[in-house]
Amino acid sequence: MTAKTARSTNNLRCALAALAAALFLAACQKPLTVHTPTDRPPPRPAIRLPEPTPPAAPTPQQRAARQLTEQGRRLLAADRPDDAITVLERALSLDAENGRNYYFLGEAWLQKGNFDQAREFNRLAELHFRGDPEWLKSVARQRGRIAAGGR
Numbered sequence: 001m002t003a004k005t006a007r008s009t010n011n012l013r014c015a016l017a018a019l020a021a022a023l024f025l026a027a028c029q030k031p032l033t034v035h036t037p038t039d040r041p042p043p044r045p046a047i048r049l050p051e052p053t054p055p056a057a058p059t060p061q062q063r064a065a066r067q068l069t070e071q072g073r074r075l076l077a078a079d080r081p082d083d084a085i086t087v088l089e090r091a092l093s094l095d096a097e098n099g100r101n102y103y104f105l106g107e108a109w110l111q112k113g114n115f116d117q118a119r120e121f122n123r124l125a126e127l128h129f130r131g132d133p134e135w136l137k138s139v140a141r142q143r144g145r146i147a148a149g150g151r
Contacts, residue, residue: 061094061095062094062095062098064094065091065092065094065095065098065101066091066095066098068087068088068090068091068094069088069091069098069100069101069104071087072084072085072087072088072091072101072104072105072108073100073104075087076104076107076108076111079111081107081108081109081111081112082108082112084104084107084108085105085108085109085112088101088104088105088108089105092105097128098128099124099125099127099128099129099132099135100125100135102121102122102124102125102128103121103122103125103129103135103138103139103142105117105121106118106119106120106121106122106125106142106146107142109121110142110145110146115146115149118142118146119143119146122139122142122143122146125139125142126139126143
């Protein structure tokens with residue numbers, strides 16, 4: 001075998017090895033698919049969210065707290081903030097999640113001229129009324145009266 005023939009054979013082997021490697025790699029690849037409007041995957045079904053659970057009926061303790069809250073509101077309307085504070089604190093001890101207790105305690109302390117206490121109860125009322133735009137408006141008005149010194 002001559003040097004020229006050996007080189008030719010070697011080049012041919014390299015070319016065949018490169019071709020075999022290319023074919024092997026091409027066979028390992030995932031085929032490229034082009035989606036046309038007719039072969040798109042079907043849409044996913046909509047996710048069904050659970051229905052919100054209706055609020056539970058108030059417990060006897062919550063009903064008693066609501067009655068005390070209403071009594072405290074009436075005492076405030078009658079300009080009796082000291083009595084209102086006593087009643088509203090009892091209501092708060094029965095139902096600490098009722099934002100109205102905090103709001104009316106803020107009103108009572110505002111009537112008494114204790115703006116620090118009024119501010120704190122106003123802040124707590126705001127926390128409990130998140131998600132209730134109507135009560136949040138009342139809380140904001142109360143905050144304005146507190147900031148203005150009760151005027």
